[in-house]
Amino acid sequence: MASKPSIMIVDDEEIVRTSLSSWLLEDGYEVTTCEGGKPALEALGNKHYDLMLVDLKMPEMDGLELMREVKKSWPDMPIIIMTAYATVDTAVKAIKEGAYDYLMKPFDPEEISLTIRKIMKQQMLEQENVFLRKELAKQFQFHQLYSKNKKMQEIFELIKTVAKTDVTVLIHGETGTGKELIARAIHAESLRKDRPFIPVSCASLTETLLESELFGHEKGSFTGASNMVKGMFEMADRGTIFLDEIGDISPKLQMDLLRVLETKEIVRIGSTLPIPVDVRVIAATNKDLGKAIDAGTFREDLYYRLNVITIDIPPLREKPEDIPLLIDQLIEKVNIETGKSVKRVSEDAMALLMQYRWPGNIRELKNVIERSVVLAKEDLITLNEIGPCVGRIARDTAVTGDMSLEAMERSHVAAVLKQNNWNISTTAQVLGIDRTTLYKKIKKYNLEQDKQ
Amino acid sequence: MDTIHIPVRVLPQRESPVYAFDPDRKQYYSTKILRFIVNSHGDDALRTIGITGVDLFIPILTYVFGEAQLDGKAAIVSGARLRQEYYGLKPDRRLYVERLFKEVMHELGHTFGLTHCELDNCVMRLSNTVAGVDKKTADFCRNHQDQLDKKIKEVERAYGK
Numbered sequence: 001m002a003s004k005p006s007i008m009i010v011d012d013e014e015i016v017r018t019s020l021s022s023w024l025l026e027d028g029y030e031v032t033t034c035e036g037g038k039p040a041l042e043a044l045g046n047k048h049y050d051l052m053l054v055d056l057k058m059p060e061m062d063g064l065e066l067m068r069e070v071k072k073s074w075p076d077m078p079i080i081i082m083t084a085y086a087t088v089d090t091a092v093k094a095i096k097e098g099a100y101d102y103l104m105k106p107f108d109p110e111e112i113s114l115t116i117r118k119i120m121k122q123q124m125l126e127q128e129n130v131f132l133r134k135e136l137a138k139q140f141q142f143h144q145l146y147s148k149n150k151k152m153q154e155i156f157e158l159i160k161t162v163a164k165t166d167v168t169v170l171i172h173g174e175t176g177t178g179k180e181l182i183a184r185a186i187h188a189e190s191l192r193k194d195r196p197f198i199p200v201s202c203a204s205l206t207e208t209l210l211e212s213e214l215f216g217h218e219k220g221s222f223t224g225a226s227n228m229v230k231g232m233f234e235m236a237d238r239g240t241i242f243l244d245e246i247g248d249i250s251p252k253l254q255m256d257l258l259r260v261l262e263t264k265e266i267v268r269i270g271s272t273l274p275i276p277v278d279v280r281v282i283a284a285t286n287k288d289l290g291k292a293i294d295a296g297t298f299r300e301d302l303y304y305r306l307n308v309i310t311i312d313i314p315p316l317r318e319k320p321e322d323i324p325l326l327i328d329q330l331i332e333k334v335n336i337e338t339g340k341s342v343k344r345v346s347e348d349a350m351a352l353l354m355q356y357r358w359p360g361n362i363r364e365l366k367n368v369i370e371r372s373v374v375l376a377k378e379d380l381i382t383l384n385e386i387g388p389c390v391g392r393i394a395r396d397t398a399v400t401g402d403m404s405l406e407a408m409e410r411s412h413v414a415a416v417l418k419q420n421n422w423n424i425s426t427t428a429q430v431l432g433i434d435r436t437t438l439y440k441k442i443k444k445y446n447l448e449q450d451k452q
Numbered sequence: 453m454d455t456i457h458i459p460v461r462v463l464p465q466r467e468s469p470v471y472a473f474d475p476d477r478k479q480y481y482s483t484k485i486l487r488f489i490v491n492s493h494g495d496d497a498l499r500t501i502g503i504t505g506v507d508l509f510i511p512i513l514t515y516v517f518g519e520a521q522l523d524g525k526a527a528i529v530s531g532a533r534l535r536q537e538y539y540g541l542k543p544d545r546r547l548y549v550e551r552l553f554k555e556v557m558h559e560l561g562h563t564f565g566l567t568h569c570e571l572d573n574c575v576m577r578l579s580n581t582v583a584g585v586d587k588k589t590a591d592f593c594r595n596h597q598d599q600l601d602k603k604i605k606e607v608e609r610a611y612g613k
Contacts, residue, residue, distance in 0.1 A: 019483065019510040025522050027578055028567035082512075109513045109580040 004030040005120050006048060010040045010066065011055040011082070016105070020053065027113070037061030041069055049077070051119050056083035056090065064097060071098050075378050076126075076343070078119045082107075137325060143185040145178060146329050149319035155182070155311055162309050163189030168261065170246075170306045171284040173313030174405070176363030176432055179284040180242060182311060186282055187240040195239030198232045202253075203245035204436050211253060212269055215260075221270020233266045233277050240280045246306065247287035247298060258302045281306070316358040316365065323354055323365070330366055331381075334373040342373045345381040352383065356390050359405075359412040363432030410445040413438070422449045456560065456604065458498060469506065482508035482519040482528055489526040498607055499563050500526045501556060507532040517555050517580070520562035527559035534582060551582060554590045564603040566596055 007029045011017050017033040024031045032049070034040040036058055052070065056063040067079050078100040083090065091102040101115050140148050142156040162169060163186045171179045180199055187197040202210060208222075216231030232241055243249075249257070260266055261281060265274035283306045292298035316322065327350075331342050345353065358364055372385035413431065420426040428438040441447075472484035485502060493500040508516050508530040517534070520527035534551040536544045557575045569576035574593035579585045592600055 013511075015511045020512040022519075022522065023510065023513065023516075026520070026562055026567060106509065106512050106514045109516065112513070113578060113580060 004028060005050040005123075006030040006032070007116070008040060008043065008049045008052045009033045010035075010037065010052065010058070010063075012036060012058045013055070016055070016082075023109075024116075027116075029116075037066035037069065040066060044070065044074065050123060051116065052077060052079045054079055054081055056081050056094070057085070064094060067094070067097060067099060072378060075380055078123070080115065080119075133328065137328060140325060143188050144181045145185060146322065146325050147319065148321050148325060149314065151314050152319065152322070155313070156185075158309070158311065159186050160189055162186065164191065166280050167308045168280075168306050169282045169309045169311060170289075171282065171311045171313065172289075173284070173286060173311075174315045174359075174361055175286050176361030177313040177315060178362050179286075179313065180244060182313065183240070183242040183282040183284065187242075187280075190240070190280065192239050192280060196236050197240045197242065198236040199242040199244060200232050201244045201434070203248040203440075204434050207250040207253060210249065211256065214253075215256070215266045216268040218268050218270035221268075225270065228268075231266065231268065233260065233279055234275065236277075236279045238278050240282060243281065243283040245285060246283040247285040247289055247292055251297075251299070254299045254302050258299065258305060261302075261305045316361045320354055324350065326362060326365060327353070327369055330369040331373060334370050338374060340373055340376065341379050342376050342381060343379045345372075345386070346383065349381055349383045349386040352386055352390055357408065359408045360431055367430055367432055409441070410447075413441050413445065414447055417442075417447065417449075456557075456600070458604065461497065463500075466502075469504065474509070477509055479509040479515065480504070480506045480530075482510055482516055482530070486519050486521065486526060486528050489528060490521065490524070493525045498604075498611065499560060501560060501563075502526070502528040503552065503556065504528065504530050505532060506530060517585070518559045520559040522562050522567075523565035524563055527556075527563050529555045529559050534585065539582070547586075550590070551585045554585055554588065557590055557592075561592065561596065561600065564600050564607070566592075566599055566603075569593055569596055 007024055009017055009020055009024075009031060011020075011033075012035055014035075017035070021031040021033050032043055032047075034043055037060065040052075040054075054063045054066055058066075061069075063081050063083075067081070070077055070079065075098075079098070080101045080103055081094040081099045082103050082105055084105045094102045100119060103112060103115070137146060140146050142159070145152070145156070147153065147156075159182065169183075169186060171182050173179050173182075183199070184197060187193060200210075200213065205213060212222075212225075212229070212231065214231050214233055216229050216234055217225050219225060219228045243257075260277070263274070264278070265276050267274050289298050289303050289307075293300045293303055327345055331344070334340070335342055353365075353368075360367070368386065368390060369381075372381045375385045376382075413427075416430050417427050420430060424435055424438060428435045431438065433441075469480055469485045469488065471488070472480040472482070474481055485504065485508070489500055489502045508519065508528065510516055510519065515533060516530070518527060518529035529552065531548065531552050532538060534555065535548050536542060554575055558579075561576050566576050568578040571577060571593045572587065573589045573591065574596055575588055575590055576592060576596050577584070577588045579588060591597075
């Protein structure tokens with residue numbers, strides 16, 4: 001046996017504690033005895049127990065009360081209620097409130113022995129189940145991405161193939177679908193994996209700032225340029241540059257970018273000297289660039305340069321099978337970050353999470369889970385934690401008849417703004433976008449505080 | 453059979469343990485008898501084991517076949533429930549002695565610090581029924597025999613043999 005299963009006996013009668021503990025010790029268990037509910041709760045905080053044997057009738061705190069307290073923090077703790085005066089009513093009550101079993105004193109040695117063995121076996125199976133689920137998740141993992149979805153599995157295969165080449169990849173997907181993670185996976189699978197991966201968010205900077213970020217500048221090239229600064233393209237040399245929200249860049253930058261893609265050279269601002277760069281370009285957008293070309297806001301030649309291979313990421317609502325898998329991964333991650341030990345999501349909460357349309361996709365799911373893990377009082381996430389985030393948003397989005405993506409986004413942004421009293425920073429954080437993007441969306445959808 | 457190679461001395465029979473009788477349960481409180489044996493344990497012996505014909509209990513269990521001080525000096529074994537007659541069957545002395553021997557070895561094992569064994573054959577397997585006693589052998593499994601040998605050597609050394 002690797003380690004002895006640990007049993008706690010709670011009984012106010014000393015004779016029961018000693019006789020039961022010596023008998024269980026002979027059976028190879030580690031035994032702790034407590035004379036009441038209070039010391040029992042204290043002891044639970046100090047050590048892991050596999051099982052509790054709790055007397056029903058005790059002064060101060062009775063067995064059922066203690067069980068309720070224990071279940072608050074250790075909902076999975078198997079508890080056997082012991083009593084000298086068994087009635088059907090109390091037995092039913094105990095089982096209903098979550099007792100594993102209800103035994104009448106004195107016990108038949110064979111019965112108690114079998115009951116304990118059954119619990120230990122069940123616990124072993126549960127642990128094995130957790131382990132197997134983790135192993136299974138690995139099967140659906142590709143770098144930082146997790147998916148059981150057929151389309152996503154095809155994307156993983158495509159990434160493996162294209163990664164080995166230097167072709168430009170255009171990733172298309174709604175906000176929060178994990179475009180950067182896809183880009184990182186391409187980089188990690190490529191021969192450039194030991195060189196830098198440089199992500200640039202094109203929407204968060206003004207045209208001139210972005211230009212200087214991308215290409216660098218010479219000393220004195222503009223006011224405040226007191227030093228020569230290398231741009232992202234130079235920093236990404238022999239590595240990968242990831243241009244996020246490429247649909248938002250200005251016509252001038254589009255032209256500059258096209259030149260870099262064609263000549264594989266950059267020119268720093270304030271210089272005329274071309275510098276060769278060996279960079280793989282991956283671009284991403286949540287916009288329909290085809291429409292942007294028709295509208296004349298995006299260069300067709302740049303589009304074809306970028307769009308050698310397109311990866312279209314399906315939104316989360318089209319792959320609900322991934323929701324439980326992603327939740328498992330997110331819970332594990334947040335547990336490590338926060339030192340919590342949340343194990344799972346209650347059934348009703350999971351049902352709500354599965355129903356919800358997730359306009360903010362995985363990023364929104366991540367925010368909801370992060371928040372819920374932090375708020376969870378027990379090792380279970382319930383509707384109490386999920387409800388305030390998802391329930392309200394689900395209701396808010398459900399009232400609009402218009403099911404277009406834009407309408408959904410509009411009402412979602414409005415709902416989250418309202419929920420956070422129009423605090424821009426918090427709202428942006430909840431939505432998983434930066435403040436500039438949020439301002440753009442507020443402007444785009446004409447959202448106003450008093451009208452909401 | 454490779455068991456415990458130490459000399460055995462049989463002490464004179466004691467009076468019925470009336471002090472341990474519980475009139476409500478009409479059984480004998482095993483721990484009280486065990487305490488009596490511990491008190492009469494002499495320094496000239498490694499272990500003392502009592503054998504009784506009365507039915508034993510501990511407060512939390514309906515009955516016990518025996519009780520031992522885990523890693524201690526003494527143990528007690530009851531033959532009451534090991535007899536075929538107890539279950540309304542024809543007496544079988546050979547079977548009774550076999551069962552009693554197994555239970556004595558089992559409780560002695562506890563006094564040498566052994567806990568229960570998962571293996572079917574090992575005498576340290578927990579058996580709360582005669583069917584369970586009959587199923588196991590009187591031998592220790594390899595692991596438990598090793599532990600036992602080690603412990604006996606240790607105890608003998610402490611006693612200066």
